Amino acid sequence: MAAIEMVNIVKQYGDGFPAVNDVSIDVEDGEFMILVGPSGCGKSTLLRMIVGLEDITSGDMVIGGKRVNDLAPRDRNLAMVFQNYALYPHLTVYENIAFPLRLKGGIPEAEIDAKVREASSTLELDEHLERKPGNLSGGQRQRVAMGRAIVRQADAFLFDEPLSNLDAKLRGQMRTEISRLQKKLGITTVYVTHDQTEAMTLGDRVAVLKRGELQQLATPRELYTQPVNLFVAGFIGSPPMNFMPATVKGNEVELPFGTFTLPAERAQRAQGKGLLIAGVRPEHFEDAKVVDSSVAGRGSTFRANVDVVEWLGNEAYAYIPFEAPDEVRTQLAQLEKDLDSEALRTQLVVSLDANSRIAKGEEAEIWMDASHLHLFDPATGENLTLGA
Amino acid sequence: MKQRMSPAHWAGFVVILVWCLLPVVWILMVSLKPVGETTTGSPQFFPKDWTVQNYKDIWDNHDFLRALGNSFGIAVIATLLAVVFATLAAYAIARLEFRGKRVVLSIALAIAMFPVVSLVGPLFDMWRVLHLFNTWPGLIIPYMSFTLPLAIWTLSAFFREIPWEMEQAAQVDGATSWQAFRKVIVPLAAPGVFTAAILTFFFAWNEFVLAISLTSTTAARTVPAQMSFFVGSDQFNPPYSQLAAAAVIVTVPVVVIVLLFQRKIVAGLTAGAVKG
Numbered sequence: 001m002a003a004i005e006m007v008n009i010v011k012q013y014g015d016g017f018p019a020v021n022d023v024s025i026d027v028e029d030g031e032f033m034i035l036v037g038p039s040g041c042g043k044s045t046l047l048r049m050i051v052g053l054e055d056i057t058s059g060d061m062v063i064g065g066k067r068v069n070d071l072a073p074r075d076r077n078l079a080m081v082f083q084n085y086a087l088y089p090h091l092t093v094y095e096n097i098a099f100p101l102r103l104k105g106g107i108p109e110a111e112i113d114a115k116v117r118e119a120s121s122t123l124e125l126d127e128h129l130e131r132k133p134g135n136l137s138g139g140q141r142q143r144v145a146m147g148r149a150i151v152r153q154a155d156a157f158l159f160d161e162p163l164s165n166l167d168a169k170l171r172g173q174m175r176t177e178i179s180r181l182q183k184k185l186g187i188t189t190v191y192v193t194h195d196q197t198e199a200m201t202l203g204d205r206v207a208v209l210k211r212g213e214l215q216q217l218a219t220p221r222e223l224y225t226q227p228v229n230l231f232v233a234g235f236i237g238s239p240p241m242n243f244m245p246a247t248v249k250g251n252e253v254e255l256p257f258g259t260f261t262l263p264a265e266r267a268q269r270a271q272g273k274g275l276l277i278a279g280v281r282p283e284h285f286e287d288a289k290v291v292d293s294s295v296a297g298r299g300s301t302f303r304a305n306v307d308v309v310e311w312l313g314n315e316a317y318a319y320i321p322f323e324a325p326d327e328v329r330t331q332l333a334q335l336e337k338d339l340d341s342e343a344l345r346t347q348l349v350v351s352l353d354a355n356s357r358i359a360k361g362e363e364a365e366i367w368m369d370a371s372h373l374h375l376f377d378p379a380t381g382e383n384l385t386l387g388a
Numbered sequence: 389m390k391q392r393m394s395p396a397h398w399a400g401f402v403v404i405l406v407w408c409l410l411p412v413v414w415i416l417m418v419s420l421k422p423v424g425e426t427t428t429g430s431p432q433f434f435p436k437d438w439t440v441q442n443y444k445d446i447w448d449n450h451d452f453l454r455a456l457g458n459s460f461g462i463a464v465i466a467t468l469l470a471v472v473f474a475t476l477a478a479y480a481i482a483r484l485e486f487r488g489k490r491v492v493l494s495i496a497l498a499i500a501m502f503p504v505v506s507l508v509g510p511l512f513d514m515w516r517v518l519h520l521f522n523t524w525p526g527l528i529i530p531y532m533s534f535t536l537p538l539a540i541w542t543l544s545a546f547f548r549e550i551p552w553e554m555e556q557a558a559q560v561d562g563a564t565s566w567q568a569f570r571k572v573i574v575p576l577a578a579p580g581v582f583t584a585a586i587l588t589f590f591f592a593w594n595e596f597v598l599a600i601s602l603t604s605t606t607a608a609r610t611v612p613a614q615m616s617f618f619v620g621s622d623q624f625n626p627p628y629s630q631l632a633a634a635a636v637i638v639t640v641p642v643v644v645i646v647l648l649f650q651r652k653i654v655a656g657l658t659a660g661a662v663k664g
Binding site for chain 2: 051052053072073074077078079080082083084086088089090099100103104148152
């Protein structure tokens with residue numbers, strides 16, 4: 001058990017490109033920390049610097065109060081689960097799990113056996129102990145890789161996108177398993193993923209990275225409700241937050257669909273800033289016909305042409321195209337690029353109640369809750385309404 | 389898709405088998421003929437009088453036994469050394485980025501392209517000065533050098549196939565670089581190691597030009613060279629049947645080793661996918 005402190009960590013490759021740039025993260029003892037971001041954001045590089053597979057250009061890596069920058073991986077006493085599991089194909093499951101113990105040397109065979117069997121029963125691998133990894137399914141290999149990690153008294157667990165090779169259903173199950181195991185063992189864990197669902201569900205805290213820079217380090221709830229900038233707002237949440245051009249005058253905000261009244265505090269922070277980008281999550285819209293009367297007063301309605309409707313049973317998504325001025329469009333295009341996605345047009349994604357009868361191609365009345373509207377500076381991407 | 393074997397297939401197999409095995413069977417038959425029968429010329433395929441006398445004679449020939457021992461010792465030692473050096477070199481070439489890597493590989497290839505005959509003279513002179521003439525090391529060193537390039541190329545191809553993460557996983561698990569190499573990388577590259585071993589052993593076992601030029605007595609002379617000293621009653625009537633018997637005896641270990649290693653190679657290939 002140990003806390004991991006990263007202090008101003010920089011990783012520069014030979015060509016001078018900073019893969020990780022001045023990142024400081026404190027992982028508390030026993031905490032489940034998630035590193036998340038689109039591909040190329042430096043999250044895996046950061047993880048590999050913690051474990052010692054990658055040199056640190058500058059900054060301090062402190063594990064359990066000891067600076068480990070110059071220690072070899074084997075001297076850091078960390079356990080890691082690799083993306084493709086990296087099981088030893090020539091060894092049985094039993095020997096794979098026993099491998100770290102045998103390397104230490106001097107551990108009596110009986111003790112190794114007891115530890116391996118304890119790990120295998122925790123992970124329900126008992127009947128597979130004599131098999132080779134080549135004969136196991138993806139989920140079983142994943143468990144063997146975890147067995148190899150938990151069998152030793154490591155100071156921390158490191159996971160490098162451990163679920164990305166599994167199919168969707170298994171991924172959900174293993175996610176719960178990992179969470180349960182971590183709570184049971186109470187061990188410090190750093191988990192790298194590009195999947196924001198994993199980030200939100202597993203993490204005590206989540207660090208969002210973009211192009212090697214730390215954007216925000218917060219609890220999942222805070223990331224969702226108080227994103228510090230356009231990038232975090234767009235990255236966290238599925239379907240993603242809607243962005244549209246906005247101008248604030250007094251307590252009124254002018255959006256492509258009409259004018260809405262903002263809470264005074266939010267409006268005040270955006271005074272005199274000219275053209276802004278407004279962000280509203282899909283669930284803060286509703287079909288005006290089915291919106292609950294107790295919350296209806298918080299927002300107001302507008303009429304819009306619904307392009308496409310996707311009905312999912314428990315809810316429905318409606319897509320409403322709109323035109324954006326060029327200034328906002330370039331900013332949004334850049335954001336899409338940062339997020340690794342490609343939006344072909346500017347459109348609203350609106351989450352509707354499953355009872356909604358809005359059909360595609362219809363003009364419908366949509367209600368919007370303006371009290372959750374975020375306003376972003378189009379130049380810096382900074383969230384102006386943070387904390388309001 | 390499984391196809392039934394048609395008669396044409398069978399006919400094809402028979403032709404190929406006869407083509408490949410006829411010389412081997414021919415040698416076997418000659419070795420079972422009495423000496424007298426071969427020296428008078430023996431056009432018939434099967435011996436008129438079947439005999440194992442040739443084998444008895446060969447077995448009583450101390451020079452031949454010495455040569456067999458030399459062959460075995462020299463081939464095994466050359467193979468072991470070549471495989472060990474090739475494994476280390478190939479690992480460095482596959483894993484490390486260092487200056488002159490391409491140069492090392494090119495030179496290794498260039499060595500393999502030298503005709504052995506062109507080096508006989510210089511080696512003969514050098515070995516006389518260095519007192520390596522007519523000794524085991526005198527043959528082991530050139531055999532090793534000639535087989536190293538091919539072994540290095542084969543092995544580095546195998547090492548490149550092994551995901552680097554295997555080794556990193558081992559290091560995180562607490563292994564030193566050497567332990568990771570020995571306990572993870574080498575077992576995974578076993579098929580490559582055996583391939584390299586077979587190639588080296590064959591070369592050393594069959595080599596004739598150096599063996600005849602760099603030896604003068606049975607202190608280091610190997611079987612292929614020794615066989616050229618099988619002279620019968622006169623130079624023009626070599627004991628063909630005895631030569632054939634010696635050839636059969638020399639072939640046996642090679643066949644055994646191939647069968648032995650081939651199992652290993654197949655086992656190595658099917659031991660389990662790295663990832664799936």
